[in-house]
Amino acid sequence: MLPDFANPADWLPWAFASLMGLSILIYVVLDGFDLGVGILFPLATPAEQDRMIGSIGPFWDANETWLVLAVGLLLVAFPQAHGMILTALYLPVFVMLVGLILRGVAFEFRAKARDHHKRLWNRLFFAGSLMTALAQGFMLGLYIMGLEQTLATYAFATLTAVFLAVGYSFIGSAWLIHKTDDALQRKAVRWGRESLWGVILGIGAVSVATPLVSTRLFDKWLSFPEVLYLAPLPILSGLLILWLWRMLRQMPYAGDARSWLPFAAATALFALAYLGMAYSFYPYVVPERLTIYEAASAPESLLIIFVGACVVVPVIAGYSVLAYTLFRGKATELRYD
Amino acid sequence: MDTLDTLLLSRIQFAANISFHILFPTITIALGWVLFFFRVRFAQTGDDKWMAAYRFWVKVFALSFAMGVVSGITMSFQFGTNWPGFMETVGNIAGPLLAYEVLTAFFLEAVFIGIMLFGFSRVPGWLHMLATFLVAFGTTMSAFWIIVLNSWMHTPQGFEMIDGQAFATDWWAIIFNPSMPYRFAHMMLASFLTVGFLVAGISAFRWLIGDRSREVRAMLKTGVAIGALLIPVQIFMGDLHGLNTKEYQPAKVAAMEGLWETQEGAPLVLFGIPDEEARENRMAIEIPGLASFILTHDWNGELTGLNDFVAEDGTVLHPPVAPVFWSFRVMVGTGVAMLLLSWTAVWFMWRRRALHQGRIAGHWFAVEGLPKPVLWALVPMAFSGWVATLAGWYTTEIGRQPWLVQGVMTTEMAVADVPAPMVMGTLVTYLAIYAALLFAYVGVIVYLARKAARGQDGRANDMTHSGKAQVAVLSPAE
Secondary structure: OOOOOOHHHHHHHHHHHHHHHHHHHHHHHHHHHHHHHHHHHOOOHHHHHHHHHHHHOOOHHHHHHHHHHHHHHHHHHHHHHHHHHHHHOHHHHHHHHHHHHHHHHHHHHHOOOOOHHHHHHHHHHHHHHHHHHHHHHHHHHHHHHHOOOOOHHHHHHHHHHHHHHHHHHHHHHHHHHHHOOHHHHHHHHHHHHHHHHHHHHHHHHHHHHHHOHHHHHHHHEEEEEEOHHHHHHHHHHHHHHHHHHHHHHHHHOHHOOOOOOHHHHHHHHHHHHHHHEEEEEEOEEEOOOEEHHHHOOOHHHHHHHHHHHHHHHHHHHHHHHHHHHHHOOOEEEEEEE | HHHHHHHHHHHHHHHHHHHHHHHHHHHHHHHHHHHHHHHHHHHHOHHHHHHHHHHHHHHHHHHHHHHHHHHHHHHHHHHHOOOOOHHHHHHHHHHHHHHHHHHHHHHHHHHHHHHHHHHHOOOOOHHHHHHHHHHHHHHHHHHHHHHHHHHHHOOOOOEEEEOOOOEEOOOOHHHHOOOOHHHHHHHHHHHHHHHHHHHHHHHHHHHHOOOOOOOHHHHHHHHHHHHHHHHHHHHHHHHHHHHHHHHHOOHHHHHHHOOOOOOEEOOOOEEEEEOOOOEEEEEEEEEHHHHHHHHHHOOEEOOOHHHHOOOOOOOEEHHHHHHHHHHHHHHHHEEEEEEEHHHHHHHHHHHEEEEEEOOOOOOOOOOOOOOHHHHHHHHHHHHHHHHHHHHHHOOOOOOOOOOEEOOOEEEHHHHOOOHHHHHHHHOOOOOOOHHHHHHHHHHHHHHHHHHHHHHHOOHHHHHHHOOOOOOOEOOOOO
């Protein structure tokens, strides 16, 4: 899996694929929780809704920027793949964009509009979050199916759409367990228990479907000895799910101890599932059609971006940590002063 | 025919998206610095009026920022969904520039805006001030990288073409391409003017509905001052930009001026209807020699006409004339209106102060001096910056057609082969959403202004205790 580090044309595409993969994973976890909070929105009372907004308010902008970075890296490092993937996913991308627009602006408008308009913006916030999650799940499904557009792949993509939306609600609940207390926290624990099935079915569906898509993937996962090396992935995932299930039956713990655990475990679970997928697709950026080496931009251009990224990405990580530290602890209603 | 429809629809869709998008960065770029100014004034003086001004405009900033982010994300995906040919041809140049925008600007803004909006009582004052600065700096950096790429598309250099793909040879030349300094300065000034008139217009509105608070005075003066100071600079910068365009994109200038034949002592066409069939202007009103004088600083200077940009076989290599001609006039007209109004307002405020010398000690200008018609004129001008900015961008972008990257690739080469009905369907949806959001955006700003004005009425009595300056301003003799 490791490239030849003496040859820029070999390691640069690999480095960019890794960077892009990392930003997609960070995006899925971070925007996943705030999209999830949006999907859970209608289940809460108006006062709880203000707190839920408070729990994601200072972060959502930065969370969404990871999507911009991911699609930006796809655009700049693998321009041909960017064109192929996004033209193939024209309509789901459109739905996602409309969803992102609606929830992003609803977020700001609901805090500033007059009271009787607030209900409308609340609904749009929910609808936008749901649309975004469904569209992303749909794209994930089509991508796994090698961007083939048939009735069967659409059916599979519809399944992954639902599972991803439920999965986002799950990580959203985990976030709320950490950021809230009292009645809303107890509700979040219940939501977490009730949406865990989405994660299980989602990971299950992808795991079952992936080896069936092509013989390459089948061999990659199920031939000997690979199957032994890869065994920790499903085993660890299974253990995490069991642990989460037990935890969510007992939470909240006395004195609100370890309220961050479900979110941490959910993040680990998402990361494991994601690693599995990354293993499946490597070295392809457009499944079965275009590898990262074929799609990559000129090494000179990549090197310029890479140097910048090496300087800037640690700084970004630093001030992201700063923002999360400043707004740590239980969320309150957001105020501008 | 089918690809032509897709091309036209894709262009309209991109134009709609980018027009909607640019409205919000135009506000946030300069509003970030204005907020930083308010924040610094508050730190220096401890005067609450600056913090009140900050709190009011930071809400507008948050709203504009969100609108800018979501419409910007739309754009970054549309490169792939509608214009894959662009990145496939010039991706080696455009890619790093876009990447640097995301890396140096996007994250800076997106992370620190949380602290800027919600951190005032959570973090130390210096950190809040630093966050405000970094957000303003981030928006400016973002504008810089985007303008670099856009300018490169107008005046490309520092690259070579190998097998139909551009490869960078000199990054310094790419970044500091010939039109970049002019375009960047022109856009920064446009943003400050937009915000100046927005702040002045909304404050005038609050004043007219009875808000006499000290922050409204401070805001109104800040807004008018930005407008009055920068509009002459902008007119000068626009002239320089025009000269630069004449050198590198003469066809665009010919379309802006409505000039068909190459001639010495070319007239300035004040009004006319460009007719591309007949290749002449109908009902033209002209001032002889003036276009030559403006563009060559010589009454008899030679200007290249549009007819020089038609190939032997009749292929038209100049942009569509009427839209460039008209949007240029809308931009210049709006600029002239800005000049007249801001200087009128300054004159009235200054005269008032001069008439009451000594009473309004320490103040150069008095808001009371503004007559009602001037205040009412400021209100619709609140969004005049949008009109001028859009008209300016239409001039320069349509003026580059049929090229996408001047001399390197045409717009037609970049378009995706997506079925026309699909582009049509998404276009209509985008338009509907944008119209609704624009309506809501302006509505919410007006609502926030009304709410703030009401809040001030309730506190009207407190004001007289809070500072010596405005005791004088409120003196009954006035």
